[in-house]
Amino acid sequence: xxxEKFDSTDLxxxxxxxxxxxxxxxxxxxxxxxxxxxxxxxxxxLEEEAVIEGYKARLNRNRLGLAMTVFVQVKLRSHxxxxxxxxxxxxxxxxxxxxAHTVSGSADYLLEVVVADLEGYDLxxxxxxxxxxxxxxxxxxxxxxxxxxxxxxx
Amino acid sequence: xxxEKFDSTDLxxxxxxxxxxxxxxxxxxxxxxxxxxxxxxxxxxLEEEAVIEGYKARLNRNRLGLAMTVFVQVKLRSHxxxxxxxxxxxxxxxxxxxxAHTVSGSADYLLEVVVADLEGYDLxxxxxxxxxxxxxxxxxxxxxxxxxxxxxxx
DNA sequence: GATGAAAGTTTCGTCCT
DNA sequence: AGGACGAAACTTTCATC
Numbered sequence: 001x002x003x004e005k006f007d008s009t010d011l012x013x014x015x016x017x018x019x020x021x022x023x024x025x026x027x028x029x030x031x032x033x034x035x036x037x038x039x040x041x042x043x044x045x046l047e048e049e050a051v052i053e054g055y056k057a058r059l060n061r062n063r064l065g066l067a068m069t070v071f072v073q074v075k076l077r078s079h080x081x082x083x084x085x086x087x088x089x090x091x092x093x094x095x096x097x098x099x100a101h102t103v104s105g106s107a108d109y110l111l112e113v114v115v116a117d118l119e120g121y122d123l124x125x126x127x128x129x130x131x132x133x134x135x136x137x138x139x140x141x142x143x144x145x146x147x148x149x150x151x152x153x154x
Numbered sequence: 155x156x157x158e159k160f161d162s163t164d165l166x167x168x169x170x171x172x173x174x175x176x177x178x179x180x181x182x183x184x185x186x187x188x189x190x191x192x193x194x195x196x197x198x199x200l201e202e203e204a205v206i207e208g209y210k211a212r213l214n215r216n217r218l219g220l221a222m223t224v225f226v227q228v229k230l231r232s233h234x235x236x237x238x239x240x241x242x243x244x245x246x247x248x249x250x251x252x253x254a255h256t257v258s259g260s261a262d263y264l265l266e267v268v269v270a271d272l273e274g275y276d277l278x279x280x281x282x283x284x285x286x287x288x289x290x291x292x293x294x295x296x297x298x299x300x301x302x303x304x305x306x307x308x
Numbered sequence: 309g310a311t312g313a314a315a316g317t318t319t320c321g322t323c324c325t
Numbered sequence: 326a327g328g329a330c331g332a333a334a335c336t337t338t339c340a341t342c
Contacts, residue, residue, distance in 0.1 A: 054212045110296075153220070
């Protein structure tokens with residue numbers, strides 16, 4: 001499970017791509033002082049082994065009218081398999097939820113919810129409160145992003 | 155600030171790219187039933203206007219030995235401009251912090267911290283506790299990801 | 309906004325060290 | 326393992342409708 005399978009060359013490729021996901025193989029190769037052939041072989045291997053899970057464009061939420069990010073702590077009524085599965089399925093269906101983890105501490109889940117405004121948030125809260133397995137939620141509104149989607153420390 | 159500047163074609167381009175950041179212009183055009191020329195013009199405009207902030211590879215944290223994600227609530231001793239600026243500069247320097255927001259509620263900041271293991275977490279905690287402006291922290295360990303880095307609801 | 313052609317890149321198979 | 330070469334495919338850019 002650790003990174004023993006990855007040498008420093010692999011890590012350089014991954015680091016380059018997590019900073020600019022549209023780099024071509026030639027550009028990566030140049031950046032890490034390797035010729036394109038072995039660089040492409042490594043890249044394909046990293047993709048096939050799902051070390052690279054995919055690529056995505058980072059969009060500016062504010063510019064898109066999604067001005068409100070809310071972190072929501074959720075406590076369930078019961079931790080039966082049905083409750084857990086039902087809640088998680090519901091969360092996966094909700095497009096406003098962009099991240100969701102089970103967490104240690106007093107809450108069961110921590111969700112990151114993205115909506116346009118307070119009205120959108122109200123609509124979403126009503127949805128989640130209609131889930132019978134939800135006991136309690138606590139919302140913390142993001143006021144300002146200090147650091148967003150930074151690269152992983154490789 | 156709202157999305158009045160973006161028509162449904164723009165949104166389709168953005169949605170395609172947030173799901174697959176390596177799509178070529180030709181592929182996007184095909185996917186949204188537009189010819190490549192106007193599609194590329196729109197894409198470049200969206201990049202120049204920073205609606206698209208960048209592109210990144212999504213990496214599998216576990217495969218890279220970064221098995222531990224922790225959400226940390228931080229309270230500052232004071233909210234003077236110096237304290238705030240100092241704390242935020244420190245957070246931006248710390249590679250383990252991949253996300254940081256100021257939030258409403260009892261805490262001042264919510265951080266997402268990525269480390270290899272408990273030892274790495276301990277090292278990071280010591281760093282943050284050495285900052286004089288930090289009054290108190292509360293850590294919630296992510297036990298399992300239910301949804302990670304999902305596309306924005308466009 | 310669509311089409312088509314030219315120029316430039318990228319990818320990828322193959323072979324060699 | 327890394328490096329080199331060439332063919333095929335693709336992308337971008339441009340002119341034109």
